[in-house]
Amino acid sequence: MLRVAADKTEFKYDQLDKIIMYDLAFSPYPSRVHIALYEKGLHDLVETKTVDFFKGENKQEWFKQKNYSTSLPVFEFKDGSCLSETISMIEFIDRLGEPTLTGFNMMEQSVISMMTRKVENEILGAFVQYFRNAQENPQFAETQKTKVLDGLKYVDGILSANEYVCGDRFTQADIALVGAFILADMIKFEVPKHQALWKWYTKVCERPSIKTHYQATNKQLPQ
Amino acid sequence: MLRVAADKTEFKYDQLDKIIMYDLAFSPYPSRVHIALYEKGLHDLVETKTVDFFKGENKQEWFKQKNYSTSLPVFEFKDGSCLSETISMIEFIDRLGEPTLTGFNMMEQSVISMMTRKVENEILGAFVQYFRNAQENPQFAETQKTKVLDGLKYVDGILSANEYVCGDRFTQADIALVGAFILADMIKFEVPKHQALWKWYTKVCERPSIKTHYQATNKQLPQ
Incomplete structure (x- = not known):
């Protein structure tokens, strides 16, 4: 699942539709990503799918394939690649435009x-x-x-x-x-x-x- | 000690001389910053000062003023401002020029x-x-x-x-x-x-x- 683009092509906005966000409502880490998306006016980019953390659904193999760490939230892009880790996800969202949440200089x-x-x-x-x-x-x-x-x-x-x-x-x-x-x-x-x-x-x-x-x-x- | 520049002025290279790096030789976190500095060809920017972690010097008040978390390493700039957290320090170094350690796109x-x-x-x-x-x-x-x-x-x-x-x-x-x-x-x-x-x-x-x-x-x- 892990791939790094070899060239310097920037992401295109239209590649970003239909991002699935594996989610857990009102919990510390997913909430941070929701709030960042609202701050950026980009909440419509994601379609959430709740993962039942309390029933251990995040520890099932299908989910571990998307995120080894079993943590929530996770973005899944159209092509099947996944991005986890709250800070990395917010940095990603933030690079799509202003206002910045991660700094200008x-x-x-x-x-x-x-x-x-x-x-x-x-x-x-x-x-x-x-x-x-x-x-x-x-x-x-x-x-x-x-x-x-x-x-x-x-x-x-x-x-x-x-x-x-x-x-x-x-x-x-x-x-x-x-x-x-x-x-x-x-x-x-x-x-x-x-x-x-x-x-x-x-x-x-x-x-x-x-x-x-x-x-x-x-x-x-x-x- | 905490300040965020209000404008978008980029750091100037000549502001970067005489960075003090509070250090602990051959330990996991400081070593990461040393290796990043060598990778970037920027090791000469820093002058190291060893903090005796095993004697608890990092928990003394003078050091906590530089880094609340008491962790090593820490950069101290000419104007007295400090930057800690290994990942943040390496991101900082990395923004000074290529080759990149944190990604092009x-x-x-x-x-x-x-x-x-x-x-x-x-x-x-x-x-x-x-x-x-x-x-x-x-x-x-x-x-x-x-x-x-x-x-x-x-x-x-x-x-x-x-x-x-x-x-x-x-x-x-x-x-x-x-x-x-x-x-x-x-x-x-x-x-x-x-x-x-x-x-x-x-x-x-x-x-x-x-x-x-x-x-x-x-x-x-x-x-």
């Missing part, structure tokens, strides 16, 4: 790339590990919970000085942080009431992209 | 981005978790070891059909996989003798970038 791109990873590693990824290991590896789960709480304090500090995670513009790093709130919502985890963090969250929930996604998945926005 | 960039993440998540990252948790959370460590072994089998399959991880060209995804061999070497972990995987490793070790890095850190190349 080298320094912007680098800061957004770095901060998206920090939100993933320090908060969202650690949060997933906490959730997954709470029963079987409670000691490890506890270290991950501490990491999440520290990470939330860290971004609260950033958001006290910046309007968004990477400065004065909404980017893919903000979308990653929304993912953490979505996971908290799913597992009824109380996100600490850090002032700048919640001010940011209330503000980003006013964005049409996030409003639309919450409404489409029948979820309540914060009051 | 959208599909290449997406596949390389995706596969770099898969090598990180399924192999190198899981390997680090295995190593870190072996004593305190042995049950969790065991799941991570299984993940690493499965991941190595997965890339062996890819390398049976492709010369490199992403097809016919050496990319950042290959460098990430070299990171896993470097960790294996550090902790005396025997990498399973999958044929295509070892053929690939022997071949990439012939590259001047990797040869130079191994020699500079007094490490032996595979025989």
